[in-house]
Amino acid sequence: MPKQSKSRARNLGDEDLEAISRLLDGWDGKLSWELLIEAIETRLKARYTRQALSQHARIKLAFQLTKERLTGQPRSKQQGSAGLGATEAQALLERYQRLEGENARLKAENERLLEQFVVWAYNASNRGLDARFLSQPLPRVDRDQTKLRPSRPSKL
Template sequence: MTKRRARNLDDLAIERIVGVLDGWSGKLSWDLLSDAIEKRLGVRYTRQALDKHARIKSAYQVNKTRLNKVSSPERHQKISAVEVGALTERLNRLEAENGRLKVENDSLLEQFVTWAYNAYLKGLTKEYLNTPLPRVDRELTKVASRKDVRRGDKG
């Protein structure tokens, strides 16, 4: 029996995978992530397929860094009631912030789709739109403004 190719990652699948990473605790590796995704989505993706998507790659790297900072003795410390209260307050604040950021993100994605469509109508290519901004040479600006001041130029 041959293995069937996994379906392409769409926005919904990427969102769900990033959600898996957001809630991750314990050891994290691409293989463990692939196992968790297979359990949740019923499809197994390779490390290469997951790493190819910027949101997944970024979420993986952020969580890997976060998990490496938390050493095992710190994870198993007992905490006081005051600390529980502070953590609960922080959790509530972060949940509210997360909700607000999701709304902002959805709005920005909607704006991006509008811009992409309008750019398409004008015949602008992805390569053209991804051209880096020109480098700002602040030193040149300072020198030019000093010359203007010395000459008494206005405005």
């Protein structure tokens, strides 16, 4: 029987990375790469391997932070509080946990970007570029229609 080749999933773009990070931010329960792959397949309609996902620093970091958050989380969830129904309290708890996960991920991403900025600043100073030169505004973009010059009459 001939082996069927599977079509390759599309490359992950910024929107896909954001969707996967948000998925991990709101993750509740057991987390494994296989469970994440299945959830991504359901949401993005594309199947990726663990290796493909972990090559993206943003996904790898979000996965690690979610794993840490889940292992530090108490097993039994508190139901109901301050006059809220059980479902309302559960929804609020889930939203809180998702926001906590997102906050931790964004802090880690911000730290990584700050480290990248320090590297760029060091390399720029090695090249003799000062902060004033690097802080120059970008050139203004002229979005008006290009003005055509009148054509010169040709001499025959």
